[in-house]
Amino acid sequence: MAMAASTSASSPHLLLVKSSISFRHSFQCLHRLPASQSWFEAAQINNTSRSITPKSRTSPFCIKAQADAKKEDIVIIGAGIAGLATAVSLQRLGIKSRVLEQAESLRTGGTSLTLFKNGWSVLDAIGVGNELRTQFLEIQGMVIKSEDGNEMRSFNFKDEDESQEVRAVERRILLETLANQLPSDSVSFSSRLVNIQREENGETKLQLQDGSELSAKVVIACDGIGSPVAKWMGFPQPKYVGHCAFRGLGYFPEGQPFNPRVNYIYGKGIRAAYVPVSSTKVYWFVCFNSSSPGPKITDTSLLRQQTNELVRNWPADLLNVIDLTPDDTIIRTPLVDRWLWPVASPPASTGKVVLVGDAWHPMTPNLGQGACCALEDAVVLAKKLAEAVKSEAMSIEEAFRSYQDERWGRVFPLTIRANVVGTLLQWDDPLWCFVRNNIVIPKLVSLGPALEHTNFEFEPLLTN
Ligand SMILES: Cc1cc2nc3c(=O)[nH]c(=O)nc-3n(C[C@H](O)[C@H](O)[C@H](O)COP(=O)(O)OP(=O)(O)OC[C@H]3O[C@@H](n4cnc5c(N)ncnc54)[C@H](O)[C@@H]3O)c2cc1C
Numbered sequence: 001m002a003m004a005a006s007t008s009a010s011s012p013h014l015l016l017v018k019s020s021i022s023f024r025h026s027f028q029c030l031h032r033l034p035a036s037q038s039w040f041e042a043a044q045i046n047n048t049s050r051s052i053t054p055k056s057r058t059s060p061f062c063i064k065a066q067a068d069a070k071k072e073d074i075v076i077i078g079a080g081i082a083g084l085a086t087a088v089s090l091q092r093l094g095i096k097s098r099v100l101e102q103a104e105s106l107r108t109g110g111t112s113l114t115l116f117k118n119g120w121s122v123l124d125a126i127g128v129g130n131e132l133r134t135q136f137l138e139i140q141g142m143v144i145k146s147e148d149g150n151e152m153r154s155f156n157f158k159d160e161d162e163s164q165e166v167r168a169v170e171r172r173i174l175l176e177t178l179a180n181q182l183p184s185d186s187v188s189f190s191s192r193l194v195n196i197q198r199e200e201n202g203e204t205k206l207q208l209q210d211g212s213e214l215s216a217k218v219v220i221a222c223d224g225i226g227s228p229v230a231k232w233m234g235f236p237q238p239k240y241v242g243h244c245a246f247r248g249l250g251y252f253p254e255g256q257p258f259n260p261r262v263n264y265i266y267g268k269g270i271r272a273a274y275v276p277v278s279s280t281k282v283y284w285f286v287c288f289n290s291s292s293p294g295p296k297i298t299d300t301s302l303l304r305q306q307t308n309e310l311v312r313n314w315p316a317d318l319l320n321v322i323d324l325t326p327d328d329t330i331i332r333t334p335l336v337d338r339w340l341w342p343v344a345s346p347p348a349s350t351g352k353v354v355l356v357g358d359a360w361h362p363m364t365p366n367l368g369q370g371a372c373c374a375l376e377d378a379v380v381l382a383k384k385l386a387e388a389v390k391s392e393a394m395s396i397e398e399a400f401r402s403y404q405d406e407r408w409g410r411v412f413p414l415t416i417r418a419n420v421v422g423t424l425l426q427w428d429d430p431l432w433c434f435v436r437n438n439i440v441i442p443k444l445v446s447l448g449p450a451l452e453h454t455n456f457e458f459e460p461l462l463t464n
């Protein structure tokens with residue numbers, strides 16, 4: 001586990017108290033503000049006439065600020081991909097934040113994720129791309145087979161788009177790499193947010209499960225699919241889309257035997273894939289239709305048994321990868337999303353509270369874009385927040401609205417597209433499956449246009 005994890009886990013409360021002092025100190029050192037005035041104080045003075053939105057003025061959640069509450073400037077809820085990438089991006093811009101994570105340590109489950117070139121360009125921008133590249137194989141292409149093992153089509157990514165870069169990364173290593181960029185006291189573990197309220201002075205009161213409270217000037221909610229902050233802001237729960245996924249990470253101690261490509265297998269209402277991650281590890285998933293999300297299963301032998309039943313008699317390589325998967329890496333996830341309809345959906349921010357990543361736009365993994373988009377959000381938000389903090393050109397509320405305006409047009413269509421692709425791929429109608437296997441995939445599908453969504457331009461974090 002990352003150094004940050006073990007250090008912070010031992011004393012989360014101490015860290016909450018310490019951090020506002022160190023924040024000011026570090027920012028003043030970096031940007032030579034007068035010692036008596038932090039950027040935040042400057043921003044507050046300039047924004048007094050415009051900072052409270054009509055919503056916050058009338059909000060039933062508005063309470064009187066407690067003079068003795070612990071104070072923080074920027075609090076990020078959740079040390080997942082979005083939370084850590086946002087904290088690192090802000091740090092690159094000279095801005096310190098406090099990350100609150102409900103778990104005792106960084107998440108070790110969740111197996112792997114496929115990151116496309118948009119994800120890699122963000123990882124490069126925040127300075128961890130090359131460290132990760134050395135640990136994960138570059139995936140050259142994709143082969144698609146039917147459940148009886150017949151190859152229907154194969155693609156080479158670089159033939160379709162020379163700039164494409166695809167790698168499956170272990171989630172644990174991605175999180176640790178991001179966390180290691182932060183000062184060791186940045187993440188407070190065992191810090192579960194249970195209540196959030198707006199205070200009269202425009203700050204936000206955060207109540208943690210252990211009863212402790214703190215006031216934050218800015219809250220960046222990266223608390224994932226079940227985000228309590230999104231709920232507080234009026235978002236409905238994400239919706240189950242009718243299929244679930246088993247995932248795991250096969251381990252080949254003597255070295256895995258596969259070419260670096262994604263191996264897709266399409267059945268009727270079930271699809272599976274396996275993809276090499278490193279010289280010894282192979283990520284796989286099996287996605288299947290189910291009328292309900294079903295109960296949470298923690299018995300890993302049952303998870304393995306259910307997976308095997310779904311793909312019995314499928315190509316031997318897939319079954320072998322599943323066989324070589326340690327029990328503790330097998331998980332089952334019901335797939336959900338939430339469509340951000342214009343007007344009907346609440347905005348991504350209210351006052352100085354903003355949503356990032358799955359907390360705002362949970363999407364199904366059919367395009368492999370959830371984490372990539374969380375990374376994109378992180379750099380766009382950090383850049384805008386830093387501009388608001390450092391100049392008088394815009395308020396923090398305006399920066400958050402500008403983030404939403406820029407990101408909505410990107411994430412809403414992707415959420416719909418991922419959903420439609422999943423629905424098509426999960427169809428179990430025999431006639432459709434016949435047409436798919438004999439006409440659509442062999443003759444009609446073209447990978448280049450299907451990966452256009454991985455083109456993503458963004459302002460560099462540091463301009464000099
Ligand atoms: C089956 C599957 C396959 C996927 N494959 C891919 C892929 O190949 N490529 C890709 O780009 N994306 C993929 N995704 C999507 C990707 O996993 C998510 O989009 C990504 O994890 C979102 O990151 P996040 O930081 O927003 O949320 P999370 O990773 O969920 O992190 C949220 C964090 O907040 C913490 N938290 C939650 N509530 C609280 C609270 N109350 N207080 C404090 N902390 C809290 C959680 O413990 C967690 O650490 C896949 C998803 C699934 C389900």
